[in-house]
Amino acid sequence: DAGVTQTPRHEVAEKGQTIILKCEPVSGHNDLFWYRQTKIQGLELLSYFRSKSLMEDGGAFKDRFKAEMLNSSFSTLKIQPTEPKDSAVYLCASSLWDTYEQYFGPGTRLTVL
């Protein structure tokens, strides 16, 4: 079975740019999560979708972060405009709604100069 796919694996952006990160969840999974991972804060939830509906949009990230699920097998995370403090690993995870176990992708490492 294919796991969660994330592209690109690495992204370098200039301050003020718009970047779009992509995620393909495990086929058949209903729930999709976007996280930001840093050494200081650990895993922070950015967005949570259930069956393509936005269930939670991390309050602190609302102004410049926008996640969308275009269909059940594809999601994007847009950061606009980027700032150096956005440098982190962005992780996508999916799960079946009633099984608790989340399957994570390998992440996208974003560096904002």
Added chain:
Amino acid sequence: GDSVTQTEGQVALSEEDFLTIHCNYSASGYPALFWYVQYPGEGPQFLFRASRDKEKGSSRGFEATYNKETTSFHLQKASVQESDSAVYYCALGPQGTGSKLSFGKGAKLTVSP
């Protein structure tokens, strides 16, 4: 809100040492509790879970017992190997249905040969 606390940010051991990583939770009722492991360059992956008081979860030689009285779910392994070097996350799930998790800040385990 519901949360988990991991007190060790870094743990350094030698091969064959006994491992304990502490996890305490704050929640009412009986939330599901999880351990995830993250190896370098990968996303976190599910290790095991427990949902009831005194239930033991285990996988790959790691184990933890759900303790309602002390609100704890400490990770243990009798004899660590260098290949166990990774970041370990404790997580708390919903009491009803759903797959949204609240993660601790993680503990980085380094095992020396």
